[in-house]
Amino acid sequence: MNPAAEWLEADGLGGFASGRADGVRTRRYHALLLAAASPPTERAVLVNGFDATVRTPDGEWAISSQRYTPDVTAPDGATHLASFTVDPWPTWTYRLPNGIEIVQELLVLRGAPVVALSWRLSGLGTRDSGLVVRPFLSGRDTHATHHANGAFDFTPRVEDDRVRWQPYADRPAVVAASNGRYAHEPVWYHNFQYDEERARGLDFVEDLAAPGTFTFDLSAGRAVLVLAADLPEAAPWIARPADACWRDVERAERARRSSFRTPLHRAAEDYVVRRGAGKTIVAGYPWFSDWGRDTFIAMRGLCIAGGRLDDARDILLEWSRHVSEGMLPNYFPEGGQPAEYNAVDASLWFCVTVHETLHASGADLPALRDAVEAIVSGYAAGTRFGIRMDDDGLLAAGVPGVQLTWMDARVDGREITPRIGKPVEVQALWINALRIAAAREPRWNDVADRASAAFTRRFWNEARGCLFDVVDVDHVPDTADASLRPNQLLAVGGLPWVLVDGARARRIVDACERALWTVAGPRSLAPGEPGYIGTYGGDMRRRDGAYHQGTVWPWLAGPFVDAWVRVHSDTPEAREEARTRFLEPLVAHYAATTPGHLAEIADAEPPHAPRGCPFQAWSVGEALRLSQELASNFSPSRCISMACERTPSRATATW
Structure with missing residues (x-):
């Protein structure tokens, strides 16, 4: 103990x-x-x-x-x-x-x-x-x-x-x-x-x-x-009376808790909460409320893989009411303050989650399809903070002073990882959103084709055998950030459509496994890179400075393991090896400090002590999603990925 x-x-x-x-x-x-x-x-x-x-x-x-x-x-x-x-x-x-x-x-x-x-x-x-x-x-x-x-x-x-x-x-x-x-x-x-x-x-x-x-x-x-x-x-x-209340509460909770297949399934329900007449996801306990990006990443495991499709629908419908200029909020502040629209990827993750929810349920919800169309159209036309589709079909984003990607730490008014330009995972999400929107408006397939071709041409870094983290850095044409980070994994796994396959995909996964993978999940920056910090701790200034500069993020185990299985031919043997080699040690690592849950982050260096928020929704969600997929011969995202490999320019979404 x-x-x-x-x-x-x-x-x-x-x-x-x-x-x-x-x-x-x-x-x-x-x-x-x-x-x-x-x-x-x-x-x-x-x-x-x-x-x-x-x-x-x-x-x-x-x-x-x-x-x-x-x-x-x-x-x-x-x-x-x-x-x-x-x-x-x-x-x-x-x-x-x-x-x-x-x-x-x-x-x-x-x-x-x-x-x-x-x-x-x-x-x-x-x-x-x-x-x-x-x-x-x-x-x-x-x-x-x-x-x-x-x-x-x-x-x-x-x-x-x-x-x-x-x-x-x-x-x-x-x-x-x-x-x-x-x-x-x-x-x-x-x-x-x-x-x-x-x-x-x-x-x-x-x-x-x-x-x-x-x-x-x-x-x-x-x-x-x-x-x-x-x-x-x-x-x-x-x-x-107190005795009767105890008996009734105990009876109700024993029945509810015994209905879950695993501790991860039971933990998943802790994050699904009421918001108004609908539902949302608390990003983490004890100090987070509901955040857009976290909600849409987490619910793929908490709700879809967990079989809670009604909850997934309710959450997406609740959030769909808040689309503004193609964007969804990333945060609802306490005290009734206006929602904050300050994330380039939250809306794109919403599109992915809508697609997977409707695919899994076989439902057809026009309100969600309307929201996807509004997001893609808004981004293509241009919206807040320099978010716009460029001539090559890729998505440019960012202005000084605002952190738009998930790497959003600031210290003394300065963004630690500004990533202004064309971040790699934003392109993967954008092209996926275009393919999803094309199910209703086929014209988006042409845009996705153009963006995919540009991605292949612009992001490959032959010298390091992986992808650039950002191109057109600070909106300067033909510049690139070669930092070795895990964001590139979303071009190979973790999303319905993949952008890189074959030998290049294998080289990306191998590079990330060598430099980034730990028992606690992938590092956010490879050791030896400028700015790498191995331990997360100290006051707020020091912690925020280390947040994405090496610190491990267990939610990234989802795209890493997806990509690893895929480049190893997606066989039953590969899935079993991934389960015993990556997923089980990961879950066990966090169980010692937060039984049944996973923390937000961990130190980049051994012993990879858990840090940050001790109970984190997307960490649990991605572990649950992996658990479901590695135990099954079928997964919607994996099947769509294989279809994409066969016809990479015209993979079509199904609602």
Whole structure:
């Protein structure tokens, strides 16, 4: 058991609970009840955590631990932890010095901001045992920290087995239902220390309010504490007695979780959340909301490969309403601010995902076909930030001061990887979008033919046996960036139509495997290249400077493995080798730190420690997509790729 391993319980609305195996909160995002008042936005931390103490005739022992400044861990509950598992939900077993074992369980209900906790005796020792639980409350923005103040309202409203607190008028109230006894003992706890935030150069000290305690008789049976945000989705659950609520939540969640074939399939559902009357995908927990690019990449695995085609349709229909000048937003800010249209590739990934969704479902949705046509037409005519089709049919994009590709880090107002001009993966996506649009408007095939010919002529770098990363750099004709990056893989695998085949494709994959592949996924820049950084860490400036300068991105395992299988003749033997050689070690690498999930990034150098957002949608999505494809002799994208090889200039999409 890795005591620093992190667990996640998501509610399907954008809210969640999260923490570490040892119970020590090291992030300001580690929380017991974090709810989205306007799913998936307006998220607030309502209940941060708790202290718990077991009382017996032999003495008292803590089964919780907190971090306080300066570098103090107290009480010592983590030292009594005997085991931890996330299957089927986070479960801790504490073994006390007198032989008593306490099993603590935590689960979040899907579809409501409700977290249910229980404690029960297990093993040998005296049965005359009690439990005291003291929750810590804040009511703050999810990205902030909380500090002692006179405005916090400790006043409880007690009714039967429920207690209601409304710390701040502009945040949802907290309702606690228990089968124990509540005692009002308001007090501030000062100087909680969040080590991960300190390492990230952010505010890492917080004060929390403790309104009172819940006391339980463990000898009488299971102790139950249900915490909920006082929002409409929670109302039917918090109206029930605590014992009944626990039984109903446990029954519902056990049935739901047992329906998934694998841990990856179960993890996939954590990222699919409600937005208005539709659905969207949270890019990652704990700090991301829904992003366009991330959504369309991730849903290929989370929804299409996962068999959630209705969810895929709903997500695409929701996003299709936001096409503007050929572009889709890359980000919906919190607080109702206008959507941000600042990505060249998000709209193109949308086209690919529409195609694969309709291909897999056999459906015909005119609204989605209209959106694809609007995107391709808008890009061809020219739109924001210099995005336009050039005379050669390729897509030019970029202006100083704006990061349009997925390599979008900035430091001190400067783009680390501006990639202005004609980036290689943008061309692969653009030509795929043209082929997809040609199913409705055949005229786009002629444009795709012209762009494909230009791509073949312009992007091959014979000296290095791979593709240039950008041509016409900064819109200067006949210039090229020869940096060895993984973006070129999308010209060989990972998309419905491939742009490079034969010996050149094999040389590209071999070059990427030698210089970029790690057990954690592909590096974003090859070692030895100018600007390469092997470790991701430090304050925001240092982290952002390393983000795409070598740092490993596991989502890129999708196009890499697709390309590798393809250049190895796409045989059953090649798929099996890819599964055991690449996919299984990749999933196992991240399982040690985020069981059932994959992180956003990892260090470029061994031991390739996971970094960044610990639970990332497109990392899980691409692993799930690969798992599905490598286990099957059939995949729509692979069949289309082979058709493209046979008739590269006239491969036709099917809706």
